[in-house]
Every structure is written in C-alpha cells, then in structure tokens.
Amino acid sequence: MSPTHYLVLSAILFTIGGIGVLVRRNAIVVFMCVELMLNATNLAFVSFARMHGNLDGQIIAFFVMVVAAAEVVVGLAILMTIFRTRRSSSVDDANLLKY
Amino acid sequence: MNVTGVLAQNDIPAPHIEYGDVAPLLVVFGVAVLGVLVEAFVGRGWRYRVQVPLAFLGLVAAFGWTIALAARERPPHLVAAEGALGVDGPTLFLWGTIAVLALVSLLLIAERDQSHFTAQASALPGSEAEQETMAAGFVQTEVYPLMMFAVGGMMMFPASNDLLTMFVALEVLSLPLYLLCGLARRRRLLSQEAAVKYFLLGAFSSAFFLYGAALLYGFAGSVRLSDIATAISRNTGDETLLLAGVALLSVGLLFKLGAVPFHMWKPDVYQGAPTPITALMASCTLVSAFGAMLRVFYVALENLRWDWRPAIWAVAILTMVVGAVIAITQTDVKRMLAYSSIAHAGFLLTGLVATTTAGLSGTLFYLAAYGFTTIGAFAVITMVRDAGGEAAHLSRWAGLGKRSPLVAGTFAFFLLAFAGIPLTSGFTGKFAVFSAAVEGGATPLVVVGVLASAVAAFFYVRVIVVMFFSDPEPDGPAVVVAPTTVAAVALGLAATVVLGVLPQPVLDLAGQAAGQLFVR
Numbered sequence: 001m002s003p004t005h006y007l008v009l010s011a012i013l014f015t016i017g018g019i020g021v022l023v024r025r026n027a028i029v030v031f032m033c034v035e036l037m038l039n040a041t042n043l044a045f046v047s048f049a050r051m052h053g054n055l056d057g058q059i060i061a062f063f064v065m066v067v068a069a070a071e072v073v074v075g076l077a078i079l080m081t082i083f084r085t086r087r088s089s090s091v092d093d094a095n096l097l098k099y
Numbered sequence: 100m101n102v103t104g105v106l107a108q109n110d111i112p113a114p115h116i117e118y119g120d121v122a123p124l125l126v127v128f129g130v131a132v133l134g135v136l137v138e139a140f141v142g143r144g145w146r147y148r149v150q151v152p153l154a155f156l157g158l159v160a161a162f163g164w165t166i167a168l169a170a171r172e173r174p175p176h177l178v179a180a181e182g183a184l185g186v187d188g189p190t191l192f193l194w195g196t197i198a199v200l201a202l203v204s205l206l207l208i209a210e211r212d213q214s215h216f217t218a219q220a221s222a223l224p225g226s227e228a229e230q231e232t233m234a235a236g237f238v239q240t241e242v243y244p245l246m247m248f249a250v251g252g253m254m255m256f257p258a259s260n261d262l263l264t265m266f267v268a269l270e271v272l273s274l275p276l277y278l279l280c281g282l283a284r285r286r287r288l289l290s291q292e293a294a295v296k297y298f299l300l301g302a303f304s305s306a307f308f309l310y311g312a313a314l315l316y317g318f319a320g321s322v323r324l325s326d327i328a329t330a331i332s333r334n335t336g337d338e339t340l341l342l343a344g345v346a347l348l349s350v351g352l353l354f355k356l357g358a359v360p361f362h363m364w365k366p367d368v369y370q371g372a373p374t375p376i377t378a379l380m381a382s383c384t385l386v387s388a389f390g391a392m393l394r395v396f397y398v399a400l401e402n403l404r405w406d407w408r409p410a411i412w413a414v415a416i417l418t419m420v421v422g423a424v425i426a427i428t429q430t431d432v433k434r435m436l437a438y439s440s441i442a443h444a445g446f447l448l449t450g451l452v453a454t455t456t457a458g459l460s461g462t463l464f465y466l467a468a469y470g471f472t473t474i475g476a477f478a479v480i481t482m483v484r485d486a487g488g489e490a491a492h493l494s495r496w497a498g499l500g501k502r503s504p505l506v507a508g509t510f511a512f513f514l515l516a517f518a519g520i521p522l523t524s525g526f527t528g529k530f531a532v533f534s535a536a537v538e539g540g541a542t543p544l545v546v547v548g549v550l551a552s553a554v555a556a557f558f559y560v561r562v563i564v565v566m567f568f569s570d571p572e573p574d575g576p577a578v579v580v581a582p583t584t585v586a587a588v589a590l591g592l593a594a595t596v597v598l599g600v601l602p603q604p605v606l607d608l609a610g611q612a613a614g615q616l617f618v619r
Contacts, residue, residue, distance in 0.1 A: 007317075014310055021303050030299055037306035041313050048317040057316055060263050064309065067270045071302055074274045078281055078298050082291045085224055091299070094292040097367040099428075 006047040013040035027079050027089045031072075038068045117179040120168065120186045123161040123194050124258070127251040130157030134244030143237070150243040151209045157247060158205065161254070162198035165191055169612075176618050178260055182323055185260040185394070188615030192463050192608065193257045193390040200382040200470045201250045206587040207375035207478055208242060213581050215373040215481065216242055216282045217290075224287040239282060245275040246379065253383050257390025260398075260618075262312035262322040262348070265391060269308065269355070272387060273301050276380060280372040285488035293371025300354070300364045308351025314344030315399075324399035325619040331402045345400060345407060352395065355388035356444045359417040366429075369437035374489060377433060378477035378587075381440050382470035389447055389466055393459065396451060398617045404454055411452050415544060418445030419551035427558045430493050432480055435558065436473070439517055442555055443469055449548055450532040453539030460613035461531030464606055468516075468524035468598045475591020476513040478584050482506060483576050490576035493562065498571025503578040507566045509592055514559040516595045519552050524598030531606065 013036060020033030042061040049057025083089045118125065130153055137149050168175055168191055175186045184190075208215070216239050218232040252272025259265035281294030316322050318340040319330035330336055350361065357365040369377045400407060422442030429435035447469075450462035483490050483499065483506070490496070500507035516523035529552065533545045598605055 010313075014306075017306070018303075021299075027295060027299065031302065034299070034302045034306055037303075038309065041306065041309045044310065044313040045316060048313065048320075051317070052320040054320060056321060057313075060316070060322065063263055063267060067267060070274060071270065074277055075298055075302065078277060078291075078294045081220065081281060082295050085288065085291060091295070094295055096289055096292055097296070097371055 003047045003050045006043055010040045010043040025090045025092055027091050030091060031075050035068060038064060114181045120175045120179050121184055123164045124254050126161045127157055127247055131244050131247035131251055134247055138241055146240040147238055150240045154205055154243045154247055158198050158202045162195060165194045176615055178618055182260055183264045184258045185618045187618040188612035189617060190258045192612035193386060194254050196386055196467045197253050197383050203474050203587050203590050204375060204379040206583040207378055210581050210583050213579055215284055215375050217284045220282050245279055249275040253387035256387045257394055260324055266309055269305055279376045280368055283373040289371040293368045297364055297368045304351050304354035307347045311344045311347030314340045318344055327399040352392045357441050358414050358444050359421040362441045365441055366434045366437040370431055370434045374477050374481045378474045381473045386466045386470055394617055398619060408452060411448060412544060415445050415448035416547050419548055423551040423554040431491050432493055433491050436476060442551060446529060446532060446548055449536040449544050452541045453535040455535060455539050456613050457535035458539055460609040461535040463609040463612060465528035465532050468528040471591050471594035472513050472516045475588050478587040479510045481584055482578050484579045485576035495576050497565050497569040500567035502571050506578045509588060511563045514562055518556040518559045522599045524595045527599055527602040
C-alpha cells in the first residue's frame with residue numbers, strides 16, 4: 001500500500017482534531033482533540049520517513065510522544081484546578097477575561 | 100555480550116557535544132534541575148532562601164559565560180551538539196538579552212514583601228485551606244525552577260538549528276509558563292482562566308507548528324534548517340508540501356509572537372497572569388520567539404522570500420493596526436500594555452520583512468530595548484496597589500501624578516518610550532527597524548508603522564493625562580515600595596534612558612552580532 005494513503009489519513013485526522021478544538025465545549029475533549037492532531041503529525045512523520053527511506057521521522061515521532069505526555073501532565077493539572085474552582089469544565093464558562 | 104561490546108561491534112559513534120559553546124544553556128537547565136531537587140530535599144522554611152540565590156547565580160553565570168564567548172578573539176560560529184544548536188552572533192546576542200531580562204524579571208518574581216504568587220496553588224480560592232496556608236505564610240517556591248526551565252527553553256528556542264529541537268524548546272518554554280500563569284495570589288479565578296486559555300491555545304498552535312515541520316520534513320527529507328534551504332534552492336520535492344508546511348509552521352511561530360490574527364490569547368493571559376510572569380512573558384518570550392522566527396526565515400526559507408514576504412507584510416500591517424486601534428478602548432492597564440505589545444510585535448515584523456543585515460541588527464536592538472522598557476512598566480504596575488491587590492483599572496490611576504509624582508513620572512516615561520519619543524530607547528529601536536525596512540523596499544509598511552505609532556501615542560498620552568491632569572480619588576490606590584521591585588524599575592528606567600541617549604555601543608553590538616549572520 002502506498003505511503004500516500006497514510007498521509008491522506010494523517011491530514012484527515014489532523015483536520016478532525018482541528019475542527020474538534022474549535023467546536024467542542026468540554027475542555028478535556030478540546031485537549032483530546034489537540035492530542036489527536038499531534039498523533040496525526042506522528043503518522044505523517046512516520047509515513048514521510050518511509051517515503052524518504054531515512055529514520056529521522058521515526059525518531060521524531062518518539063520525541064513528539066514524550067512531549068505530548070509532558071503536555072498532558074501540565075494540561076490536566078491546569079484543567080483540574082479550574083474544574084475544582086468552578087465545578088465546570090466547559091470552556092464557555094471561563095469568560096471573565098474578554099475584549 | 101555486554102552493552103559496550105554490542106556498541107563497539109556496530110561502531111555507533113558517540114555524539115560530540117561542544118560543551119564550552121553551549122554552556123549558558125546547560126547552566127540554566129542545570130540550575131532548574133537543582134531547583135527541583137531543592138524542592139524535594141530542603142525544608143519549607145529554607146526553600147525561598149536557597150531558591151532565589153540559586154536562580155540568581157544561574158542566570159548571572161549564564162550571562163557571564165555568554166559574554167566570555169562573545170568576547171573571544173574568534174567568537175563561536177558553529178553548529179553545535181550534532182547539528183541541534185546553532186551558536187553564532189545572533190544567538191549570543193539573544194542569549195545575553197534573555198539572561199539579563201530574566202534577571203530583572205527575577206527581581207520582580209522574588210519580591211517577598213508583596214508576594215505575587217499564591218501560597219498553595221492546590222487550595223481552592225476562598226476556601227479555608229487557602230486561608231490557613233496564607234496565615235501560615237507558605238510560599239510556592241516551585242516558581243523558581245519553573246521559571247528557570249522556561250528561561251532555558253527560551254534560550255534554546257532561537258538557537259535551534261533543526262525543527263525538532265525548535266519544537267522541544269517551544270514546549271520547554273511554554274509548559275512552565277502555562278503553570279506560572281495560574282499561580283496569582285489575588286484574583287485567582289482570572290489567573291486560572293488565563294492559564295487554561297493559554298494552555299489550550301498554546302497546545303493548539305504547537306500542533307500546527309509540528310504539522311508544518313512534518314510537511315517540511317516530507318519536502319526536504321530532513322528537519323535541519325540548512326537542509327531545507329538546500330532543498331528549496333535545488334527546487335527538488337513537492338512545492339505544495341513546502342508552501343503548506345511553511346504556512347503551518349508560521350502559524351505556530353506567529354502565535355508565540357502574538358501577531359494578528361493569532362493574538363487573542365495575549366490580552367487575556369497578560370491580564371490574568373501574575374504581573375511578574377507577565378513581565379517575563381512580555382520581554383523574554385517575545386525576544387525568544389522573534390529570534391526563532393528570524394532563524395527560520397533567514398536560514399531555512401531565505402530562498403523562498405518572494406513567497407512568504409507578501410504574507411508577512413499582511414500580518415505585520417494587521418498586527419500594527421489592530422494592536423494600536425484596540426488598545427485605545429482598553430480600561431485595564433495590563434490589558435492595554437498587552438495590546439501595545441501586539442502592536443510592537445508588528446513593528447518588529449517590519450524588521451523581519453527587510454531580510455537584510457540592517458533589518459536583523461535593528462530587530463535585535465529593538466528586542467533588547469523593548470524588553471527592558473516593558474519589564475519596567477509592568478514593575479510599576481505591581482507597585483500601585485489598593486486593598487484588593489494591584490489597582491489595574493485605569494480609572495483608579497487618576498491623579499496618581501499628584502499623589503506619587505516620581506512613580507507616575509517613571510511610568511509616563513516608559514509610556515513615552517513605547518510611543519517612540521526621541522531620547523528614549525523606543526525611538527532608537529523604531530528608527531533602526533523602520534530605516535532597515537525602507538532600505539529593504541518595504542516603504543508602505545513603514546508608512547503604516549508610523550501611522551500606527553501615532554495612534555498608539557494617543558492612548559499612551561491618555562494614560563499620562565489621566566495620571567497628571569485629573570484629581571485623585573479619596574480612596575485611591577497607594578504606591579507600595581518594595582525593595583527588589585524598585586530595583587527592577589530602576590534597571591528598566593536606566594536601560595531605557597541609556598539606550599535612548601547613548602544607543603551606539605549596543606547598536607554596534609547588535610550590528611556585529613548580525614554581521615556574523617546565522618550559521619548554516
């Protein structure tokens with residue numbers, strides 16, 4: 001199967017993630033959509049590595065996974081704090097700062 | 100067979116790291132790690148007394164080492180750490196600038212008389228637990244290692260010589276900042292909201308950055324900036340991948356700068372975050388993000404100039420105009436300075452569009468000058484306080500000039516520097532950037548820039564009028580003088596005056612740094 005198919009899949013996943021960030025209200029789901037975008041990126045890196053025949057892309061995918069894990073730690077801590085304060089994880093409720 | 104045997108058999112070369120040339124980075128990260136250990140092993144009462152000198156010494160050492168590198172007979176101009184970092188003139192200039200600006204911010208962060216940070220971030224706002232921790236005098240000393248990690252990431256970001264290192268540096272600088280934004284002592288709901296917004300939008304934009312990097316990897320077969328440049332000049336590979344990759348990568352970088360239309364996080368985060376952290380973000384993060392932007396566009400994408408220049412033109416014009424116009428309507432001083440920072444990002448982008456050595460050196464000088472002024476301005480904001488903490492609403496500042504003429508005068512001077520009045524550093528910086536842009540053939544951009552500066556001058560002067568020409572309220576805010584904050588204001592003021600009256604030494608320094616060009 002040609003690697004191009006995987007690239008198309010990665011673009012579709014990235015788009016789904018991007019749309020999810022824009023339309024979903026729950027902060028956790030928004031964050032999961034960002035993670036989906038990062039995973040789509042990994043797929044793109046690995047497919048390109050296959051197409052170019054070098055290992056750079058595969059190594060990069062590992063780095064991205066580690067960074068994404070670190071981001072989860074920080075992100076969930078922040079979302080947890082605001083949830084405990086407001087009893088809501090909707091991004092629409094956090095509306096004190098505007099204009 | 101043991102591990103060394105396997106390695107010897109397959110002959111994997113050990114990576115070669117130029118420790119001497121990347122030492123400033125290593126020192127900062129080392130101190131950050133030490134800070135984490137201090138949190139784990141030192142008793143609560145001693146942590147503050149250990150953390151602050153540690154962070155201070157780390158930054159001084161990093162700055163000293165950078166100076167020593169730059170003062171060598173042959174300053175380093177090499178790709179270090181197996182191609183991950185480019186150590187060259189602009190890198191050293193930016194490292195020095197970031198280290199000094201972080202030192203001045205540290206003075207604000209370490210303020211003990213008027214702590215800006217929550218006693219315990221996990222205690223709910225308004226709860227009994229919060230009152231107890233406040234009464235017990237707890238301080239969240241994790242702030243210092245977090246700040247050092249952020250500063251390390253900021254120093255790594257503009258030095259990154261490949262897109263992977265750049266992505267890791269971007270996250271290393273962003274993740275601690277997300278947390279620091281949520282740690283304000285007062286108005287904690289605003290602070291937490293700022294942290295959530297910054298985090299979600301920051302993660303969103305770094306996903307764009309990374310997908311751009313993936314597409315450029317698909318185009319060039321490597322993420323190293325010089326390889327991308329070679330692939331562009333050879334015109335091999337798929338141009339669609341290249342253009343889409345550059346666009347997505349730029350989204351990530353422009354977000355960090357706060358350029359319009361990726362600016363919406365900036366006012367919210369600057370307003371909600373603890374003011375010392377706002378000062379750190381407004382100065383060091385801007386310097387770092389702009390350095391990275393310069394490196395990507397000058398090294399990797401120089402041969403693609405004719406494609407990206409129109410887009411950056413449009414972004415620069417939008418950024419200057421939107422930043423200056425929306426700032427007029429603001430009633431919160433911190434929020435107003437956030438919009439002013441957006442407008443300044445637009446002025447800086449005119450230096451990028453120039454794509455000449457003069458543009459590079461002008462941008463470097465502007466970054467240093469603006470960084471000092473902005474830290475000074477935010478330091479003044481931390482001093483004007485009433486019962487609820489900082490009195491950030493503009494109406495509360497009415498008549499401050501009659502009550503505390505010195506503080507109000509200092510703030511007025513910073514505002515004039517933002518506006519770019521001659522004999523302040525703001526004028527020299529703007530002049531350097533705009534003249535380079537004219538030489539680089541971007542005259543219409545400069546015309547827009549000057550008009551936007553005029554609009555911006557209006558709201559700066561409005562604040563001065565409010566401070567000096569209206570009567571003070573009877574219950575107005577008082578000026579709280581705390582020693583290290585005063586030191587930060589004094590340093591910001593001194594730099595603003597010196598870079599305005601005698602800019603030549605620093606201009607020469609920036610010129611030399613830019614003259615060396617980016618290493619490839």
